[in-house]
Amino acid sequence: MGEMRSKALEAANFLKAISHEGRLMILCYLVDGEKSVSELEDLLAARQAAVSQQLSRLRREGLVSTRRQGKTVYYSLSGDRPRKMLETVHGLFCAPSD
Known part of the structure; x- marks a missing residue:
């Protein structure tokens, strides 16, 4: 039961x-x-502060990774989990309806 609770907490986060x-x-x-x-x-047509705040949360949760090149910081998906979830969300909500 402890492992299931741990996995449920991870999924909820x-x-x-x-x-x-x-x-x-x-x-x-x-x-x-x-x-x-x-x-x-x-x-996103958003201000830098708002984007940075959201990126910080995503990085804290381990969903994005960073790479610095000079003064520029680049963000990318971290691992397969975010990509798989986004594919599912896209299929459910963004795919053309038949």
Whole structure:
């Protein structure tokens, strides 16, 4: 029972992290490859502070990774879990209806 509770908590934290529209949009954009903060600002039409706050939460939850090149920080999906979840969400909500 202890392992199931631990896995349930892990799943709940994962779902909480992607339950924000802005964070979900960031993850969707990162499916196509890494993006800088400024690229994400443009794609989301959001201010740098708001994007950085959401990226910080995603990084804290282990959903995104960073790479620094000079002064620019690039973000990408971290592992298969976010990608698999986004594929499922896309299939349920974004695929053309028949």
